[in-house]
Amino acid sequence: MKIDSKPLRYAHAEGHTDVCYTEDGQHIITCGNDGDVRIWVDIEDDDPNSHCVGENAVAVCFKENRVYVATDNHAVQAYTYPAFDKDGIVTRFTAPVTQIKSSSKIEALGCSSENMEARLCNLEGGAPLFVMKEHTGPVLSIAICPHMKFASTACGDGNLRVWDIDTQKIVKEVSCVPKCNTFFDAKIMCRMDFEPKEGKYLAFPNKREIILLDCESWGQRMTFTHSAIKQAMSQCLFSPCGEYLAGNTISGQIAVWEIGSGACIDVIEHPSSINITAMAWNPKGNGVLAYCDFSGQLGMLVNCYGKDSSAATDIADDVEMIERVEDNDDIVDDLIENYESDDDNAISLQKIKNETMGIVDHDESRPASRRDPTPAPATVPPQAPFQPSATPTHLEHRYMCWNDIGIVRCHTAENGESTIDVEFHDTNLHHGIHLNNYLNHTMASLSSTVVALACETPSKLVCISLVGNSKEWSAAMPDTEEVLCVAAGAGVVACATNARLLRLFTPMGTQRQVISLAGPVVTLGAFNTAVLAVYHSTDPGYSDQHLAMDIVALNGRQVRSKTVPVPLTPSSKLAWLGTTDVGSPCAYDNTGILRMYDVASGVWMPLCDTNTHSKGASDSWFIVSISEATQKVRAILCRGASFPATAPKPIVAELSIQIPLCEMDTEKSQYEEQLVRWAHTTADVDVKTARETALKLFALACRSEIEQRALELMELLKDDRLLPLAAKYASRLGRVHLADKLTNLAESWEKETDKLNVAQTSHFQELDTQETYDVTNGDTDLNASLIIPQKVKEKKTDVDTTLKPMPVKSSPGRARNIFKKQATNTKSAQSPLSLTERTLVEVHRPADNSENDEPLAPLEGETFVDWFTRNKTVLEKQNPDLGPSELTRHGIKLFKTVQGKATNGTENGPKRKLDEDTNGSDTVISTPKQSKLSTFAFVKKS
Known part of the structure; x- marks a missing residue:
């Protein structure tokens, strides 16, 4: 029997319209863009009860003699029924509510919103039972399992997610939703539904078909389609009995299938081919389906169950028998021969057998081996590659990069044309840049020397130099290799590809190095000539991502790397990667915890919990930069979202860095936190x-x-x-x-001074025996220090003179002062990655002493350590009243004196100025940005 369609009638103004039934099936409730909620006795009711709830009403739901309406103030308002008096607010969002969903078996209300959140709410209001946050786009729809075990959301970022309500984890993620910026521009709302009786299946639309997932193994059970369906499906809805499935397309077609047989009962065409916005089955189970379209009209279909359903029942019983019989392939083959059909509207039982019994068809003519039906433990999907401080790529106006150097924006017009704007915080560095995005660049990174842009297809790296005469250079990736992440520092440009390669370039375009990563890349960061590469060290676990980070530093022709694990809050993902203003690696996860890696100690430290600075539960922070000098984190508050809007330009706030010690409300802990x-x-x-x-x-x-x-x-x-x-x-x-x-x-x-002196001497010996690097400026020293501990010297430089040590600073006391502050300004502060170990002894400045023992001439090329060891006995005899520490200082002064005489050949050698530059003398490095390591640097004779 064909489905009968009732004539359409006007219900609301043009725009998104929603519909539902009362639980007894006696009345139809609609809401629309005119802000009215109407209660209909039937579709032929000429005088429905109308109630104004605001300027517009997006969603409506009936539950236990209450009507829940999504109003224009972004709240879910409860009304009594039938009096329609206000009965409290269930929950409130910071953006429009897109759907309200519940059923007779569910003692909760599912709500989705444009603020990238979905919530499971108590019917009486209060705190949400479960908040689903891991969306990066507007949440279009929500569905809840009848046993409240699972919930499903469809998001404008392109993914459908299935959540375990008990563990509050994602158990399944499917890419089936067309990407969109807002709910009101989405043609496909991807409204899915759980089977209403036992919740065994989840149905969702995917292109021109509806897919049925098994809620135990999350494998595909069946697919429903028809040759008459010409457009993409937008919604699907189970009947109250759970035996029928209705779906509609964006062109207004409505199709009904019988689940047992997979047969399509009928396909109904909309008279005006207008997109259907909502559907609702009558709870009486009489086969009546009400629907609304985008023009605000209300329609109804009757006889949706059909008339002759006996054949379908028999086939459904046979399918149940196939599930029970597991070891008899002959019976299964007989059933397939008897019930397989060539009808396009039917679902092949061969496919049902393969999916339900785990039989793999190696040969089309004969089924083959079976697999273990027990599903593998569910794991969270691996985190996809992303750019730090960037907003989603599907947005028309987005940030490609925002850091302490400037802002890179991308604007896409309706005709597809795209432009990129680069704005610098310091206009003295460079003027703004505007360029056409012909290659459709989706990734960008900005440093003080270069703007790096990249795209996946065609995969090409394009860099605009901010210094020198050359302005632009590019590098195309070989073969099918695609760029996934890009990062730019003052002295390096890096890109990671899907071949798990890290390609390094100089700012002017010289290919510097190619490094293989140990896993799929997640994101990149850069500071001067150091690159931070985060990748998946192993497959994700049941709830956590397993990430590691390679710290790669370039020092001249040397390349050094250090691998460290990246800690994350349980069940979280990495949201940002970067460095502080002095080069300490930092990581920020989507739960709001910011951590810093201290290479000197080799540990990660939590620096800031941004949640303590948020007022709303749905607020988040967009990290811009971190300053160790001012102890501040510069970030943007995103209310009800995970990224800021491009217009108006958001305000950057400063959050204080605070290490989360215990009992921070006490004065003792506050002082301890400051010292740490x-x-x-x-x-x-x-x-x-x-x-x-x-x-x-x-x-x-x-x-x-x-x-x-x-x-x-x-x-x-x-x-x-x-x-x-x-x-x-x-x-x-x-x-x-x-x-x-x-x-x-x-x-x-x-x-204990003697012991400290021994440690000092061993430190000198270690510096002398290891390879060192000569640092001629602060920037180079910062880059080199990112992976080279303070115990390692600077590289020796070939000169024509003998070796001589640098003067060493001291403090007045004998013991090391942990609060000793370097005499450099804040901007010249060295990276913690480059500082010496804090337990090493500071060498004191020699005091003025008129006494001058008979100098002991050093041997050719002899260092202070060798000279002091050889003459220590003589010095002790000459100065019996000096302790070990004073003897060492006296030895340093004496060694400088005799070495100066040997170099200059005059008695005035010891009083020669340190910054003198004479022929044949060493060049003494003394820059304000030098690290403590450079104090002990030596130069080598050629």
């Missing part, structure tokens, strides 16, 4: 402030009557200038024993 943070970052803090903080922490320990903690703090800090102040404070409090211990502590440090 200053010790591991290049903070712009003076010694006085650091000592005051340490003394306050010492005072808290004394007031708490924990003398051992106070003593432990002083032993940890080892600041000889802070020790007298602490002892004086302890005396004033009447802590006599503590004051005595602090006094004795200074004497114990004196006794």
